[in-house]
Amino acid sequence: MASIDDVARAAGVSTATVSRALRNLPNVQPATRVRVLSVAAELGYVPSPHAATLASGRTRTVGVLTPGIARWFFGEVVDGAEHALRGLGFDVLLYALGSPRTDGPRPPVDPNVLRRRVDGTLVVGLPLEAAEVSSLVGLGVPLAFVGSGPSGQVTHRIDDVAAGALATRHLLGLGHRAVGHVTGARDPLSVWSPAAGRREGWRRALAEAGVDGPPTWVVDDAEFDLAGGRAAAHRLLAARPELTAVFAASDELAMGVVLAARDRGLRVPDDLSVVGVDGHPHGELVGLTTVSQDAFSQGHDAAVGLLGMVVGERAPESVTYPTRLVVRESTSAPRADRGPRR
Amino acid sequence: MASIDDVARAAGVSTATVSRALRNLPNVQPATRVRVLSVAAELGYVPSPHAATLASGRTRTVGVLTPGIARWFFGEVVDGAEHALRGLGFDVLLYALGSPRTDGPRPPVDPNVLRRRVDGTLVVGLPLEAAEVSSLVGLGVPLAFVGSGPSGQVTHRIDDVAAGALATRHLLGLGHRAVGHVTGARDPLSVWSPAAGRREGWRRALAEAGVDGPPTWVVDDAEFDLAGGRAAAHRLLAARPELTAVFAASDELAMGVVLAARDRGLRVPDDLSVVGVDGHPHGELVGLTTVSQDAFSQGHDAAVGLLGMVVGERAPESVTYPTRLVVRESTSAPRADRGPRR
DNA sequence: CTGAAAGCGCTTACAG
DNA sequence: CTGAAAGCGCTTACAG
Incomplete structure (x- = not known):
């Protein structure tokens, strides 16, 4: 494999000049640059990223x-x-922590796997303990969060409290009063996790409407997927048959709630209204009403902002992304005989 | 940041010994090893992967x-x-080629992005041109494929022809004769792509049953997602109203077909039976009959096999994974007035 | 605009 | 079992 020395020799210049020419640095005479470039191409030279x-x-x-x-x-x-x-x-080194296939709490993030290996770290939807955050900060490279993040750190996310409140107010506006909540809490449910925010939004919206939702209207240990939502909803609906609506913390959970309702012979939305959060494209399969967000853009923008920090720009502000209530067929007014008493 | 020199100095040994002790190589006296390890821990030493x-x-x-x-x-x-x-x-460097957000053909894979950067390459579900395969082979590191792969290369996949035939025979067995097919072909539809195999399975099953399915029973330019399947199914069903069943090349396409059927006022399965391939957990939302496969294991096993090659074992055999017909509610016998003529 | 040379932080024959 | 030293392939002050 051709090395920078080979190129330098063939072009009749020093390796320093080759290095400058190839990286488009100043202080290289145009003619020299051209010569180096063509020699490099001829030799099929590809710089070693590790040496660099x-x-x-x-x-x-x-x-x-x-x-x-x-x-x-x-x-x-x-x-x-x-x-x-x-x-x-830039290259991306993927760390999928917390296997979806293993049970038990996720082991703490070991910052050493990243040490000397990355110019920046992007944490995606991983609610971290304070100690984990500081260990990441201790790496000395820029850090950004998507989907959730502690205050003081650059974060790209929606306003989860507002999202939870928006979904819940939609249900209240339709006349529901007994509105349950299905969410997950396998990761430490820190104050800045999406689940915690959405739950708080639900609670506040109920309180605003004068509804005193008891803690038993919540199931909060669901896995964040279809099966998890389904199992949680079964428990919730069995324990609290008076519920006429459920707000689920994600669309995947919400779709599981819809399946559980069907399992139990409940019609959606006649017997049970269901709302989720995300705007998952599959929500349409069950006519799911949802609070949608643009996740792709959050990842894209966060990465761009992180690279800005890497090249020395000052840390950008955290960004809050808009959400939008998408009303489909999984929500309606409660049946007359199950609505609020007067 | 502590370097190997710091550790060597503090432990009173050479860097060679530190290197050996830390990597558990032989020829280190137990007492020396212990000392090195404890000094390294004390100093919070983390080796530089790039130097290594x-x-x-x-x-x-x-x-x-x-x-x-x-x-x-x-x-x-x-x-x-x-x-x-x-x-x-091992670390994983992720290359998501062919953005789902951009149109047009995917640019050819440039092997140089991997040069000097990886010990092995895993190609996941990317039908490559022959020239791209040879350029990857030219990297000189082990190579394995998942989901599709050219003959002569280590490949982990299901038998796509069999999967297509299994799905189609299920429909034929229920009495369907006019069985359409929805698939995608944005990537070069090489002979070893999953889409090509599944389509061939469909064709063969029809031929076995003596059905001469015209080319117009296929739409093959769908995006491989819900919206793509929906749009393709609209075109197919508008052009060929005689179809009583559709085999879609993936569950995501199949779910789109179900949506299109609903859009058109067709009941599934009464007016239209639908089968997919994958075993997507969301298939249950629409009671989707499918040919399921275990994708997680394919990725897992392929990675293990690839690492075997990396450490010098001879290339493992290619593996064909089992599939299973999962019958749910999206398939049934055709309505009497739409069944086969006698 | 260009080059000689040090240095980044490891691994690995080689010698003992 | 251990160490001295070369070498991996670049980048970057520094000097000119």
């Missing part, structure tokens, strides 16, 4: 930490980040 | 090439591969 990293300290690589990519939101975000990063000449 | 790569030529990194991770099959495979690789101490 060792010499410069820069890796041109970003670490993407995520619980997994099989969930819709994570997949979209990682996809968006990957395209932004690739487009700007 | 430069010195050894090994990267402990695998490149994963895929069209994107948002599609169910790719997401599962990449997830499976990531966990196997991570578990064996």
